Amino acid sequence: MKSIRESLADDLVIGDGGYLIELERRGYVDSGSGREQVGTGRGSGQFTPEVAIEHPDALRELHREFLNAGSHVLQALTFFGTREKLGRAGYGAQTEEINFAAVKLAKEVAGESALVAGSVSRTQLVEREGMGSLTTARDHIAEQIRLLKAAGVDFLILETFFHLAEMKVALEAAAESGLPAVATMSFRPLVTQCSDGHTLAQCAQAMADLGAIAVGANCEQDPARMLPLLREMRDATHVAIAAQPAAFRTTDECHSFTRLPAFPDDLETIQISRGEFMEFGRVARNEGIRYVGGCCGCNAAYIRSLAYGVAANA
Ligand SMILES: [Zn+2]
Numbered sequence: 001m002k003s004i005r006e007s008l009a010d011d012l013v014i015g016d017g018g019y020l021i022e023l024e025r026r027g028y029v030d031s032g033s034g035r036e037q038v039g040t041g042r043g044s045g046q047f048t049p050e051v052a053i054e055h056p057d058a059l060r061e062l063h064r065e066f067l068n069a070g071s072h073v074l075q076a077l078t079f080f081g082t083r084e085k086l087g088r089a090g091y092g093a094q095t096e097e098i099n100f101a102a103v104k105l106a107k108e109v110a111g112e113s114a115l116v117a118g119s120v121s122r123t124q125l126v127e128r129e130g131m132g133s134l135t136t137a138r139d140h141i142a143e144q145i146r147l148l149k150a151a152g153v154d155f156l157i158l159e160t161f162f163h164l165a166e167m168k169v170a171l172e173a174a175a176e177s178g179l180p181a182v183a184t185m186s187f188r189p190l191v192t193q194c195s196d197g198h199t200l201a202q203c204a205q206a207m208a209d210l211g212a213i214a215v216g217a218n219c220e221q222d223p224a225r226m227l228p229l230l231r232e233m234r235d236a237t238h239v240a241i242a243a244q245p246a247a248f249r250t251t252d253e254c255h256s257f258t259r260l261p262a263f264p265d266d267l268e269t270i271q272i273s274r275g276e277f278m279e280f281g282r283v284a285r286n287e288g289i290r291y292v293g294g295c296c297g298c299n300a301a302y303i304r305s306l307a308y309g310v311a312a313n314a
Contacts, residue, residue, distance in 0.1 A: 001112055004155040004180050005213055007072065008240045008290050014307050015244055015293020016066035018219075019059070019077045020047045021267065022299050028058040030089075031264045038264050045124060047264075048089040049077045052102035059102070063109035065300035070307030071293070072114055075157055076106040078148060079119040082140040088124075096147060103151035117182070118148030120170060121160045127195070137166055142173035155180040159218045159244070160295075162186060162195040164203050171210035182242050182291060183212035186219045188256030191229040200229050201236035208239040218244035219295040220256040222272050223280035230289060240290035245280065247272050247297030257296070271297060274305040281309020 007013050023029040024047070032038050032046030039045065051059050063074050080086070081102070083095040091098060106116045123140050125133040145156065156179050161167040167185055174181040185194055185203055194203055207215040216233055217226055223245040234241045248257035248270045257263055262270045277294060284292045292310065294302050 013072050013291045015073045016071040017294040017298035017303050018296040021296040023051050028055045033264050044089045046089050048080050050091050052098050060105050069300040069304040073117050074106045074110045074114050075117045075119045076102040078102045079121050082123050082144045084123045084140045099147040100151050115154040117155050117157045118153035120158050122166050126163050126166045138169035141170045145173050145177045149177050158183045160186045164194050164198045165196050175211050180213045182214040183207040184216045184218040184242050188220050189254050189259050191255045200232040204233035204237040208237045214240035214242040214291050216242035219246050222249055234288050242291035243289050244293040244295045246295045274302045277302045278305040278309035281306040282313045285313045
């Protein structure tokens with residue numbers, strides 16, 4: 001099978017969709033909203049990936065659905081899988097077990113039909129405790145990357161980082177592992193800058209300089225809202241552009257669905273149609289985007305539409 005570098009060089013790569021929100025809707029992932037105000041930075045902020053060990057069949061099925069819908073890459077559900085975040089949700093002691101189980105499931109479904117990416121996200125330490133926690137965050141991320149490498153992922157997707165500073169330490173840890181890394185940041189509340197004040201162009205350049213094989217954005221915005229920021233990143237760098245938008249509509253005042261009152265319990269009221277992902281697939285190639293998938297709210301129906309759109313413009 002072609003490596004991720006070869007795949008990106010050859011053609012547009014179709015990723016998969018969002019696991020945690022979909023599995024939360026199916027009753028297998030805890031949003032935390034029954035106990036705490038999710039997103040305040042004070043509670044556990046749940047949405048952790050223990051489903052990999054508690055309900056492996058549910059996760060296996062969702063991987064199968066994405067593969068069947070046209071994904072070239074399956075992401076192991078290791079999002080929010082650092083010991084820090086898992087520990088806050090009561091699963092710290094299972095950090096190894098959860099990361100290994102998630103990769104094993106994704107590899108089992110992918111077989112020789114798809115690449116398997118290890119998903120690595122921000123720790124939430126920086127947003128909770130500030131930049132003084134960056135060294136600790138780095139240690140946690142580096143630990144998870146070592147686990148993902150040992151478990152046998154093909155490459156890494158560093159995603160949903162709000163602060164460029166934390167993305168940079170994650171990219172350094174990725175480089176030490178020797179695994180190729182796709183790096184995408186998430187922008188909120190507006191798409192004009194990241195949480196530590198850097199422009200989109202600065203983010204794209206910094207990620208490329210630290211060795212990312214593709215850079216871009218994921219989560220928080222629907223495809224149409226994300227497109228202008230992707231263009232800014234594309235114009236600032238020569239590496240491939242990656243995009244995994246959310247399937248939720250945002251507003252002109254707030255470009256991030258996790259900051260809207262609908263998150264996390266009324267997301268159905270802001271769900272966009274799969275047609276918008278088909279349209280995104282159609283424009284992606286012309287826009288120079290090389291890796292397209294979806295994030296929160298994007299299930300297999302959306303990936304199938306995205307793949308149709310990409311094929312329509314082949
Ligand atoms: Zn997301």
